[in-house]
Structure formats: structure tokens, C-alpha cells
Amino acid sequence: MSTYTYREVIEKEQEQLKLRREKLQQEHGTDEQPDWFGIALSGGGIRSATINLGFLKTLNKFGILQKADYLSTVSGGGYTHSYVQATIKEHGDFDRLFTKEHIDAMRQHGEYLTPGQGLWKTLNTLLLAVAFVVSWLMSLISPAIVAGIIYYIYTIIVGFTGNPVAETSGLAMDIEWWSLLIAGGLIL
Template sequence: MSKPANEIGLSLSGGGYRATAFHLGTLRKLQSLGILQKVDVISTISGGSITGAYYALHKDDFDYFSSSLYDKLLHNNVISKVIWSRTFLQAILFCVFFLGAAVYFLLKGPAWVAPLVLLVWLILLGLFQFRIFPVSRRIERVYDQFFYHKKTLGDLPENPKLVIGSTKFCR
């Protein structure tokens, strides 16, 4: 059996934009200590994946990585891009339509139709929530626009190895 290699691993946890900013500070410190360039594997989840993938794509120019990620975090707002997107507004209109119809039938009659409208609305939400509210797809496009510019996993370097944990439960 071969002797295990002395590899350095780095784990970047989740927490959205806040985690991305925190991990930027962590990578800056590791760089100043001369440790970052020795890291062999970076394991990430959620907000840590933003920093980890962006670093992996720009690891050969740390100053560019650091300053550009800082600027992107400071000047780009993912939430507002998602909320004001056509996708999100269509989802809101879908909900307003059904809730408005339920209120209309409740006030103008026949009132017994209102619970049926709400039931249909809930069934449609349950069956088609990821088609009605494809928020994760919109967030993916916004992150690509802000950070990755059509880069794919194939564009990542061999070293450090980037391990991104993710889940998606949908039909």
C-alpha cells in the first residue's frame, strides 16, 4: 500500500453572498501566508461555491481574482436581478390571478367557488412549482452574468481540484 500524500484541502461553507464575502477574506489571508497556492482540493457548498469556482478560474492572477470578486460583490445584487426578472414577475402574476379570483368569488359570489379556486391553485403549485417558479434557473443565469461568463466545469483547472456539493430536488 502506498503512503498517503500530504495534500492540503480547503472547505468553503455556504451562506450565500455573505459566505462569498467571508471566504474572499479567508482566501486573501491564506494567500498572504503563502498557503493558498499549496491547496490541492477545494470543497465547496452554496455561497462557498461562488468563491471557490471564481478562484479556480482566476487562480493564476490572485490580485485580479480578489479585486474583481470584491467589486462584483459590492456592485451586483442577485436578489434584485431575480425579483425584477420577467420570470419572477410572471410567477407573481400567476399567484395574483388565482388569489384575486378567489377573493372575487368570495365577495361577489358564488362564495363556494373561492375554496375551489384556491384548491386548484395549490394543486397547480404542488405539481408545477419548478415550472411556475423557476427561480433556481434565474439565479443560475444571474450568477453566470455576474461571475462566470459562460464558463463551464470543463474550463476549471486540474489543480486545485474543485469539489462542489449540490442538490436539486424537482420533477
């Protein structure tokens, strides 16, 4: 398997871009001053995909999308990019993009956190709220566990060294107290 140099990759890419423009009957710049044009779509999940869809629909309406040599995307922008590429490949035409059917499908699936309608949507919303509360409570429990472990370690140290405030010696604690400390440590 051979490798290509950076320059070879750039030249091959420019050849492909020129072929694309010729196929679409578009002008292109000179070798000294190419006029490559790209569009970048941001990420952000399905909601970003929906916004990007509207953005590209507008660019397509004015014939700008067809002139783009590059479409660079991440995450939600990638959903939209995939839709554009698949539709163009299937129909071979920029005019077939962004049909009402496609837009409606994107709108319908744009609410992925609480999908559905009527009672189903209400149940999904309730489930989302319960999941949020449980997650919030779990985030409160973690610091409490850490505080308990720190207190447990402090108690063991005081058990060996004594408590200067209570003026007790370190090893003078009862066997019951040590049993509780060991049991508590095993539970943690």
C-alpha cells in the first residue's frame, strides 16, 4: 500500500473539486487563486440538526448550497449533512432536498427527550422529571459519603492518638466502640 504526500493529496482533491464543478456547470478560480467555498455546521444533537436543516434549506433556496465545495460537520450537523448527501445521491438533484415530508419527519423526531403525543408525551415528560430528581439526589449523596469516610478516618486516628479535648488516651476506648468502627468501615 503506497502513501501519498501532502501535496499529492491536495492536488487530487483539487482535481475532484474541479470535476465536480464542471459536472454542475459551475465556474472555478485559477490555480493561482482558487475560490473553493465551504459550509460548516455545528454540533449539538438533534436540535442542532433541525436548526442546520433550516439554515441549509435557506441556502439551497438561493442556490448557494449547490455551490459549496465542502460541507464540514460534527454531531447534529452531521445528521443534516448525512440527510443532504443521501438525498442528493438518491435523487441526484438539489431541488429534491428539503421536501415537506423530510422537514415534517425532522420536526417529529426533534423532541427526542420527550417524544410522543398526548398521554404518552406526558408520561415521557414525567419520566424525564423523575430521572432528573434521582440524578440530583445522587449528586447530593456523593459528598455525604465522602464526608462520612473522612469522619471515619478521623475517628480512627483519634482512637489511636487520643482526643486532646476529652483528655482520653488513645487505646483506652471500649471494645464496643472499635467494633462499631470496623463494622462501619466494612459497610462503607
